[in-house]
Amino acid sequence: MAVDWITRNLYWSDSGLKQIMVSREDGRYPHRLFYDGVDEPRSIAVHPVKRFLFWCDAGVERPGIERSYLDGSNRTIIVARNRVQRPRALAIDFKDDRLYWTDGMVIHYGKLDGTGQFCLHSSGRSTVRSLLVLQLYTVTNIFTMSSYHEFRLIHQLQSPRQKEFLSMPLIGFNLYRTVQSNRCSYKLPLYKNNGYCSQDACGIKNGDCEHLCLPSATGRTCACSLGYWKINETRCISGVGDEKFLLFADQRQGAIFQRPLFLNEYYAIPLQGVKQPRDVVYDPVKKFFSAPCDTFFFISAPYTLTLDAKSQLLYFVDIYKDLVVAVNLRNKQYAKIIEGDRFVAFQNIKNVALDPTRGMMYISCQHKMISDNKTRLIGAIYSATMTGKNLTAFHIGPGEPKGLVVYEDEVIWIDSQKRYIKGKATVNGSVYDLKRITESGQLHDITISDGYIYWTVLSGKPIKRSPLDNLTETETLGWDNFYRVQSIDSYTGDTLNEFCLTRGVNNGTLVNNGRSRYVPVGYRLEILCNPGYKIKGKMTAEDNRRGYVLCIGEGSWNKRAVCEFALLYEIHGTNNRGxxxxxxxxxxxxxxxxxxLNVICIGGGGGGFDSNYKEFKKKDKAGDGQASSFSDKLISLGGEGGRLWRGGNGGIGTVLFGGEGASANDCHYGGAAGQLTQKKGCYQPSTFCLYCGAGGSRGKGECPLCPLGLEGGCSGPLSSNATKHAGCSYGGGSSGGSGGGGGGAGYSRAYVDVTPGEMVLVTVGKGGAPSYKPAGDGIVVISWNGRIEDFKTDRIMMYEESNFEDKSCL
Incomplete structure (x- = not known):
């Protein structure tokens, strides 16, 4: 940091954002001088009389010392990388116009253009961190290998090569006073006699510059603060508008900025007296141009704000007193809405989000839990009416919810501890992770606008966003001037009564339109439900996936579009696991x-033959069971139908084969699904085969399939109970009347890779027909994030215990 005492400007280097900055001495009107070609800026020095600015860059790629005029013009490298390796500190000898600098453990000096370099001193093994010239003395701050700091005086005698040393502990203030009183009686050189002060171009009325007056080689250059642009040589203007925009506060810059959603630019809000704004909201009813002090609400203490523009109620959080307070902006009356209590579960209020359409508010806070006589605080979100009534826990879980926003039927927040953007539906309570944030930096606030979700990071690139229709993408808004952006708000357009705001549809899309857009009265908005969903109620057109809603004014639609689940099955569990x-x-x-997915396929069982039935008078074979399949990725073939003189073959599966139907004159049983490990064999794995149904049986053991087997095999867990003649569900072959029994279906099971949201055709095979008795139909079982054994453990164990007692099926 360095001061130009003539123009009263302050210069500093910012190694975090890699830039050289300047402002007035009180911090107003920050302006960026350099950022291109700046790697690791360190010390900075100003020569107000010569109008020079010096800085050293300790970057590995391009170490060196550079110089420019105080307005940033005529930038020159005066000590290049071939003469310096790790420059860290700078100092100017104003009496002799010399420049001093440090390079690791060595102190150099030379002329102001970098020539005439001379090694003044080497500190041995200690790194020189700072440097100051006080007339006859050079004062250095030494950092030793033992982490001990000391000041060291280098006293120049008759010639620069003659010097003596004095080391003292790091007591900078006392040392400065000692040196000042004994030897140096130092004063800043005002140079009243050389004409610079009286003829300084910035000395009268700040050089007629509205913001900054920066001395140049021959005169002065006017510069504008961040967020402002020059409209002529001396005047600055902010491009603030009242269309769609982001609004954010930067504590470090001490200012509030606007970014139009349709431009990659930012503009400073021309507010006076703002020092360290933490939060900001916008009132679209009053418009900030007409009454900026009453329209932009900002705070410099640790509070957060939110506004219900329609009712003109401003809500803010006092985290010191643990309160939520509402202020009526019409009459300036205020009331305490919600108060945290460290003696109960609800405490440490952080943020508030409003849902005026439903009259609800949501509060991020901490929830006190007691377990094993130990108390711990976990992140939580509570809900209440906008008057503070019916305070209840909306979401409790690990993490630290910070910024909140209500978007359509969802509450969305940013979890700074778990580093997720999460959401929860207000209708059915489903909780889900929207986005995992891998970048470093403390996450703080969030807003949604014009099809994007925005969030702030308290270091580095402070504002990032992702499109709502592709949250895997992350875009960093390319502003290098901001550092501590805590809050962010958005405004998406006019909310007058002759407009309606489009809202997204869960499990559906808006045709030829987007979310959070204003449309006029009479506008017909078309909705298309996703595959597997249909329009609820009578809003149908062309097919049950399409519907319309109409803007009727006052910001209202004639009805609410809802896409409801339309597929012919029931989910056991949730979309996350079921x-x-x-x-x-x-x-x-x-x-x-x-x-x-984990998928089980069992085809339909084969039909049994009976020559006495009229259906078989013109047929020599019963009907085959149909195949079951999951798309083209997994298939199980059904059992073959029986004939007059022999039973049907079993179906083929990827894991097990179906059993064959009996073909003897006095044995007519059907084969079981998943009965054999190979096409011919005696082992009956259908006993332990999930969902595998037994074949129909007619005898009492006179003609078993195997010496220790049972007629028709055995049903496995989760299948239906055996019947006398019909094939069991699922996939069991029917017994024959006067003819062969039907074969059992094959058994297939595998893990299948799929795409989220994909529609997959599932075919479930029917039992073969015609048949003496009904053959068992097939089944397809699909599970995710777990196998079916994980969901039906009790039923499987109960089946195995009962069959252990009845040894006929073991």
Whole structure:
């Protein structure tokens, strides 16, 4: 940091944002001089009389010392990388116009243009961190290998090569006073006699510059603060508008900025007296141009704000007193709405989001839990009416919810601890992770506008965004001038009564339109439900996936568009973890964020033959069972129908084969699904095969399939109970009348990779027909984030225990 005492400007280097900055001495009107070609700026020095600005860059790629005029013009490298390796400190000898600098452990000096370099002193193994010239003395701050700091005086005698040393502990203030009183009686050189003060171009009325007056080689240059642009040589203007925009406060710059949503630019809000704004909201009713002090509400203490523009109620959080307070902006009356209590569960209020359409508010806070006689605080979100009534826990879980926003039927927040953007539906309570944030930096606030979700980071690139329709993408808004952006708000357009705001539809899309857009009265908004969903009620057109809503004014629609689930199955569990049992052909909608499924397919059982039935008078074979399949990725073939003189073959599966139907004159049983490990064999794995149904039986053991087997095999867990003649569900072959029994279906099971939201055709095979008795139909079972055994453990164990007692099926 360095001061130009003539123009009263303050210069500093910012190694975090890699830039050289200047402002008035009180911090007003910050302006960026350099950012291109700046790697690791360190010390900075100003020569007000010569109008020079010096700085050293300690970057590995291009170390060196540079010089420019105080307005940034004529930038020159005066000590290049071939003469310096790690410059850190700078100082100017105003008496002799020399420049001193440090390079690791060595102190150099030379002329103001970098020539005439001379090594003044080497500190041995200690790094020189800072440097100051006080007439006859050079004062250095030494950092030793033992982490001990000391000041060291280098006293120049008759010639620069003659010097003596004095080391003292790091007591900078006392040392400065000692040196000042004993030897140096130092004063800043005002140079009253050389004409610079009286003829300084910035000395009268700040050089007629509205913001900054920066001395140049021959005169002065006017510069504008961040967020302002020059409209002529001396005047500055902010491009603030009242269309769609982001609004954010930067504590470090001490200012509030606006960014139009349709431009990658930012503009400073011309407010006076703002020092460290923490939060900001916008009142679209009053418009900030007409009454900026009453329209932009900002605070410099640790509070957060939110505004219900329609009712003109401003809500703010006092985190010191743990309060939510509402202020009526019409009469300036205020009331305490909600108060935290450290003796109860609800405490440490952080932020508030409003849902005026439903009269609700949501509060991020902490929830006190007691477990094993230990108390701990976890992140939570509570809900209440906008008057503070009916305070209840909306979401409790690990993490630290910070910024909140209500978007359509969802509450969305940013979790600074778990580093997720999360959401929860206000209708059904579903909780989900929207986005994992991997970048470093403390997450703080969030807003949604014009199809994007925005969030702030308290360091680095402070504002980032992702499109709502593709949250895997992350865009960093390319502003290098901001550092501590805590709050962010947005305004998406006019909210007058002759407009309606489009809202997204869960499980659907808006045709030829987007979310959060204003449309006029009479506008007909078309909705298209996603595959697997249909329009609820009578809003149908062309097919049940399409519907319309009409803007009727006062910001209202004639009805609410809802896309409801339309597929022919029931989900057991949730979209995150569950299963379905499909007993008829349909489409299956892969749940969101699910990429792998465990699938079981069992085809239909074969029909049994009976020559005495009229259906078989002109047929020599009973009907085959149909195949069951999951798209083209997994299939199970059905059992073959029986004939007059022999039973049907079992179906083929990827894991097990179906059992064959009996063909003897006095044995007519059907084969079981998943009965054999190979096409011919005696082992009966259908006993332990999930959902595998037994074949129909007619005898009492006179003609078993195997010496230790049972007629028709055995049903496995989760299948239906055996019947005398019909094939069991699922996939069991029917017994024959006077003829062969039907074969059992094959058994297939595998993990299948899928795409979230994909529609998959599932075919469930029917039992073969015609048949002596009904053959068992097939089934397709689909589970995600768990196998079916994980969901039906109790039923499987109960089945195995009962069959252990009845050894006929073991």
């Amino acid at each position: 299963y379905v049992e499909l007993t008829r052909s349909t489409y299956f909608l892969v749940p969101p964020r699910v990429k792998r």
